[in-house]
Amino acid sequence: MPHVREHTLDGTRGPVAVREWPHPAPRYLALVVHGYGEHAGRYDGLAAVLTGHGAAVYGPDHVGHGRSAGERVVIEDFEDVVTDVHRAADLARAAHPGLPLVLVGHSMGGLIAARYAQRYGVELSALILSGPVIGDWALPGRLLALPEIPDTPVSPAALSRDPAVGAAYAADPLVWHGPMKRPTLEAFARTLETVARSGDVGALPLLWLHGDDDRLVPLPGSRTGVARLAGGRATERIFPGARHEVFHETDKEEVFGEVLRFLDRTLPG
Template identity: 55%
Template sequence: MTNDVQSQPSALEFTGHAGKLAGRRWPSVNPTWIALLCHGYGEHSGRYDAVAERLAADGAAVYALDHAGHGRSDGERVLITDFEDVVDDFARLEWTARAEHPGLPVVLIGHSMGGMIAARYAQRHPDELAAVVLSGPVLGSWAAVDALLGVAEIPDDPIDPQTLSRDPAVGEAYVNDELVWHGPFKRPTVRALATCLETINRSQPISVPALHLHGEDDQLVPAGPSVEAWARLGGRRSEEKLYPGARHEIFNETNKNEVLDDLLSFVRREVAPQG
């Protein structure tokens, strides 16, 4: 069942570990579930408008926030020293969503670094989630982290926009987005990424229904390590699908409708079956 009403986001504000956290909500008429969107490194929740609108049209009350040091939230740009603090920040978003929609099942959807955060969130708060979906997640290991930790000075190399999608308009919009970080990684953030991956690897598998989606041609976060890690972390109630030719941002790929169809089919089957 779909909701034909156009969803316009409204602003939210929280206090997080590094100051103000800027959030967004996209409403849905008579929602049947809650979607929490967890964005990736260097970007912000505003890049997920199209995803949120599709989810809202399918009956989700959608919520997202900009992580500390990202988008419109406070904090030194892209500086994260401990991802456990980011998980704590994200819990504030969940509390708000639950207060506004009591009793609805919650689905956590994380992309890239946000997929890593979502995996850790699911490990720490399994009783709070009905399901989790990871899009191109950083799991297991990330060669980029190992390489950056091995150099004396981190190069000032921005993310190559061509790695994001086969649609050139996605890369162009990314480059021109003033809320996106276009500078280098910061060493404390890289160390925190490595620590979080180690913590996830040695922690329990995800116990809630979980879906891993990844582009086979993802050169930014290659699918191989994530697929290998998913075999250990996904648990008994997990699924996985890879998309041939797709690059990193599968929600912005040329086959994005297929990806979102797969996501929503999973949600309907596992969380909010429609009569």
């Protein structure tokens, strides 16, 4: 497991825990934006690949997630989460000034990363979205129409074809294993609309990764959002048979290879 450091930032709604996977002499910075119900610590594998490629890697736990403050999985306003992620980027830049910054967002983190790129895209050198909640995602509207949110947690089997991934997820005490909460669903619906109407990211290089058997965030809905966000300029890589977490899939080495080739084409030097 890679060496890690822990930081705590003053977030918009309380203390935010930030995980750092350091590099002794990095040539770029990578900021990992995790998904719903999980935490940055689940990205050790991706961080090892990126540090091996020359990055110092940082990952905040969002409000209500992981080791950060807040009622579990309650996000009332994703704009606040974007601000918290920006503070984590400031932490990274203060330690390593002048380096290119790459933003990697998975699932809900893809929505946060997309909005970050709309607000702070001039500070980014590249954007990578994995199974992003962006575009047409029917789940919030479907659940909000019910009088009560059903107690249906994320199925570990939906994450990866590797059963060890689901087992580790199910046993992780920092992962939320309960139902979604109404304020978070309402915030999802608002932010999907905000991203849809807030324009594209211009010439910012964007890599979109998705499994074609993703049942949590179906591929067609994401495609609509990515096309709009990238202005038709995204590099896409769809993985046959892969489920929601391509960084934890049985063909993850192929996924990591796509990421590194994209960064080699994109980053200076």
